[in-house]
């Protein structure tokens with residue numbers, strides 16, 4: 041529904057709205073198309089020219105107005121009425137507007153949609169402008185440039201997520217390779233991290249940072265991964281002009297911003313990293329219009345420091361949001377028990393970038409273990425943390441000059457919470473390294489700071505500093521004096537009203553105030569007539585006649601007004617000075633406060649993970665440099681939580697993909713009926729790896745994980761119609777990425793590869809994918825499939841294990857046990873599941889008959905032919921010329937099929953993989969014959985043996 045937001049103000053309305061009328065010489069219907077541009081429109085066009093890439097909120101009295109294309113864009117985005125105001129170049133000027141007091145809501149919505157907004161304020165009193173002539177325009181200036189990646193306002197930000205601006209630059213290496221520099225800055229907290237990456241990992245790094253806005257030099261605008269992100273993920277992408285990304289000026293810009301003589305203290309930033317950091321600074325300076333946010337020095341985040349999780353895997357595993365974009369239902373939604381916004385943000389950051397160093401992981405796990413072992417300390421700590429407001433964001437607003445009294449109060453309460461936490465830890469015996477360091481940072485805060493703030497701030501605080509009334513009385517003598525004068529004057533007004541009432545013998549006289557008249561006396565019409573006549577007319581001066589009242593003033597009232605307003609103004613000015621003093625005091629401790637804020641977040645995450653581990657029976661994983669992947673009784677945290685709510689148990693399952701000494705890890709081929717729990721099993725093992733390397737306990741009885749450097753998944757079957765890709769195309773693109781990139785240390789989970797196309801195409805692709813994974817990628821992997829034929833691969837590829845999910849029949853109904861065991865599924869139970877889903881009985885019965893026919897005849901035969909034709913070991917073969925009987929194949933064949941078993945084996949009902957082995961057996965038997973050395977009897981026996989082999993393979 042479209043809402044009408046801005047009725048045109050009534051002509052008689054006094055004050056600010058009148059300025060609109062006097063300024064605007066092009067009111068609707070009055071302008072001559074050929075007339076000159078009105079001064080106001082000329083001013084508007086001037087300001088707009090400097091802010092072409094933003095919607096211009098142009099302040100007119102109590103509204104922000106938008107004109108021309110901006111009006112059309114905003115009206116459509118906000119669902120507000122588009123109207124017209126005068127003409128420009130013979131055309132109507134489209135216009136819409138939002139009231140100032142509700143503008144933040146509209147800003148929020150526009151920013152959420154990826155727009156940038158330039159907020160242009162009136163910077164002088166309209167009365168001042170009028171003094172320059174009736175047609176003069178109020179001076180205006182853009183005071184704020186609001187963009188998705190640079191917002192700091194509490195109500196515009198999600199407390200549980202970082203709000204990152206990401207600058208990307210490219211630097212060509214001497215060898216021709218392009219290296220990308222990435223600088224991620226969260227102005228709302230001051231966090232500033234840089235890293236460098238190659239083209240192959242650019243997208244996964246962007247997915248990890250999950251930026252609210254990306255800025256790039258114009259030359260990079262057409263980079264395919266960026267255009268895709270901007271178009272399909274709707275990430276705001278802002279081009280930077282000038283030399284923003286130039287390596288040459290980068291160092292100078294960083295030094296100037298941080299006031300550094302040299303960049304040595306930042307460690308060795310690469311050329312790409314410093315170019316990106318400088319580009320981010322350039323954009324921040326441009327948008328903050330002179331205000332300097334309290335940014336930390338850029339810290340390097342080596343790409344090899346964290347597990348690489350590509351964008352598709354991140355989305356598929358629903359780590360921080362579901363495929364539909366919601367937090368609820370994601371991993372973080374199910375397991376986040378942090379109690380502070382900063383703790384929540386740190387947890388998201390850690391979960392998005394699992395570590396690669398067993399030592400660093402162990403340090404985090406030590407902190408969690410410490411709190412698991414001390415439940416009462418944990419409870420006490422969490423209670424104190426709950427009282428801690430968002431220190432980092434309040435500090436950032438103060439540093440940008442956008443803070444309010446409540447930000448000072450947040451600082452006060454946050455510092456006190458940090459001190460309380462530090463005091464709690466002073467008594468803790470032998471806290472682990474991570475917590476001891478955090479306690480040190482919390483304790484290092486200047487204790488007098490909170491005391492100063494407590495003494496200065498009133499108990500109840502307004503949102504905006506300009507409202508005043510936030511300084512405690514008794515704190516500042518000068519302020520108290522002004523306030524007394526102001527309040528005294530108000531009492532005098534009340535006394536004056538009483539006196540006039542008495543003198544005129546009426547109770548209907550009121551002393552009122554508005555912006556236009558200031559203080560005035562209002563009486564009903566009949567009373568007013570009296571005041572216009574002697575003797576009253578010598579005292580009362582007529583000001584205005586209303587429909588049913590008249591307004592007057594007196595000399596006494598005018599004098600009083602001057603006294604009152606100057607006392608109020610002076611009190612307010614004094615309060616602003618107190619605010620500035622307090623803000624300066626706080627900012628002098630900026631670095632220490634930031635460290636303490638980070639420390640509180642570290643405490644929060646460790647205690648929250650401990651709470652989770654203790655409450656849900658999670659255990660400490662063992663993480664090292666091996667290629668182990670051994671999980672005992674692992675669970676899926678999100679599915680388990682959902683089942684718990686409906687009172688059902690989750691069945692824990694083991695998983696062992698460990699590589700032996702000097703050997704790559706194993707590949708599990710998982711078959712089982714629909715709805716048995718295959719996808720759950722796949723995902724839970726990937727999530728356990730992520731959680732373990734995040735430094736969390738894991739939902740398993742025991743877990744041993746050798747560092748996973750890259751996590752790949754191909755799960756889910758979402759069409760990606762927005763990108764113009766079919767389900768199958770998406771599946772193949774993601775599978776290709778995995779096969780091209782996965783290595784021995786990777787973990788790969790693949791769900792039903794090949795199901796999106798014709799059966800035999802799909803089966804062939806699935807076969808080839810597993811062979812490639814086994815021979816080339818050599819990664820630890822789980823491959824869930826409905827192609828039971830794939831289980832035959834375990835017979836000839838040494839690192840493949842078959843797993844299946846147990847089900848049982850009960851009175852003809854399928855019962856899922858959700859238990860993963862070694863072996864292959866005997867059948868699919870698809871029809872039973874379809875029956876459970878409520879397919880009509882006639883359809884189920886018909887499907888059963890057809891299945892019996894298909895199983896008996898055609899499909900099996902076709903399958904057998906297909907696999908008999910498949911070139912075996914094409915991936916594993918040392919060279920393309922190696923024949924099927926090459927040494928590796930021979931060895932596997934001999935292990936799997938000793939000659940004595942081949943003769944009497946009935947192969948007729950075996951699957952196609954067995955079939956090819958039987959053919960191989962026949963050929964080997966013929967090759968082994970030496971007719972010249974056989975007696976007639978031996979020749980006869982050999983002939984029978986060959987017949988037998990042939991019969992088995994037919």
Ligand SMILES: Nc1ncnc2c1ncn2[C@@H]1O[C@H](COP(=O)(O)OP(=O)(O)OP(=O)(O)O)[C@@H](O)[C@H]1O
Pocket residue numbers: 679683689690691692693712713714715716717718719720721858859
């Ligand atoms: N280990 C488990 N313990 C208890 N319930 C489970 C378990 N695993 C899965 N389930 C339940 O079974 C449902 C189906 O699981 P899942 O989607 O993993 O099956 P699937 O085998 O992948 O099915 P399909 O082949 O049809 O995709 C889950 O939503 C969950 O309710």
